[in-house]
Amino acid sequence: MSQAVAQPVVRWRLGARARKSVLVVHIASAGAWLGIDVVMGVLVFTALFSDEDRTKALAFRALELVAVGPLLATGLVCLVTGVLLGLSSKYGLLRYWWVAAKLALNLVLTGLVLVALAPEVADAAARARQFDAGVPVPLEVGDLIFPPIVSPTALLVAMVLAVFKPWGRIRNATTR
Numbered sequence: 001m002s003q004a005v006a007q008p009v010v011r012w013r014l015g016a017r018a019r020k021s022v023l024v025v026h027i028a029s030a031g032a033w034l035g036i037d038v039v040m041g042v043l044v045f046t047a048l049f050s051d052e053d054r055t056k057a058l059a060f061r062a063l064e065l066v067a068v069g070p071l072l073a074t075g076l077v078c079l080v081t082g083v084l085l086g087l088s089s090k091y092g093l094l095r096y097w098w099v100a101a102k103l104a105l106n107l108v109l110t111g112l113v114l115v116a117l118a119p120e121v122a123d124a125a126a127r128a129r130q131f132d133a134g135v136p137v138p139l140e141v142g143d144l145i146f147p148p149i150v151s152p153t154a155l156l157v158a159m160v161l162a163v164f165k166p167w168g169r170i171r172n173a174t175t176r
Contacts, residue, residue, distance in 0.1 A: 127139060
């Protein structure tokens with residue numbers, strides 16, 4: 001009886017220059033994402049703490065311009081570059097807990113831009129336009145308070161994970 005010999009896994013690798021380029025884009029997109037979150041926080045907290053309805057309406061209209069599209073773009077760039085880096089390195093996408101956690105955070109945050117943030121921003125901007133047209137509408141922040149708190153916190157957690165690489169490898173079900 002012959003034993004089946006395990007074939008070595010040949011992984012696709014980026015060249016050094018390409019890897020560094022993808023890494024720079026990945027870090028830059030994460031930095032831009034965090035910066036957009038800061039701008040979003042300034043606008044949301046301006047609306048929250050302002051006593052003037054005109055200021056609140058202006059903050060909501062500005063939020064419509066700077067939040068959803070740019071956050072979605074930076075989230076997707078960060079996701080694509082992260083997947084490229086994971087697939088082309090020893091860390092993989094699901095070999096280490098810290099990589100899997102970063103991937104999950106990116107997927108959740110990017111998904112939340114579409115399903116939670118976009119409708120809230122659209123509603124706030126619509127109310128701001130109604131206010132500008134002279135219609136009496138409430139200009140409350142509501143659930144918009146959460147994204148500028150949750151997203152930067154999650155991004156900072158992802159950055160800490162990338163630096164400290166905790167928790168080790170994910171055990172393979174066949175290697176117990």
